[in-house]
Amino acid sequence: EDVVAVSIPEVWESRHRMIESFTPEEQATFHGFKVDKRRQDWLAGRIAAKWAVERATGLPMTRIEIRVDTVGPTRGRPYAA
Numbered sequence: 001e002d003v004v005a006v007s008i009p010e011v012w013e014s015r016h017r018m019i020e021s022f023t024p025e026e027q028a029t030f031h032g033f034k035v036d037k038r039r040q041d042w043l044a045g046r047i048a049a050k051w052a053v054e055r056a057t058g059l060p061m062t063r064i065e066i067r068v069d070t071v072g073p074t075r076g077r078p079y080a081a
Contacts, residue, residue, distance in 0.1 A: 004051065008044045015043055021062045022046070053080040 011018065019027055026046065033039045050061045057064075065081045 006044075006047075008040050011044045011047050012040050015039075018043065018047060021050075023065045026065060049078060049080070 019030055022030065030039060030043060030046075033042060046066050049066045050064050053059065053064045053066075054061050066078050067081050069075050069077050069079065
């Protein structure tokens with residue numbers, strides 16, 4: 001019960017429902033990708049990260065945003081906000 005396995009195709013099939021819980025910035029990022037494969041990978045990663053943060057903190061996914069550092073030595077690394 002501590003591990004949930006979900007495939008990228010399963011996440012992709014539910015994408016419309018899942019991105020409703022994303023912030024406008026996350027939705028813009030998702031829609032900004034031109035290739036569906038990139039959208040699929042990005043979406044699966046965001047969902048996995050949000051589920052992990054939700055599990056660790058008890059916050060609902062709708063209150064969790066995954067951001068990416070834009071400067072410094074941690075540039076490009078995601079973090080939860």
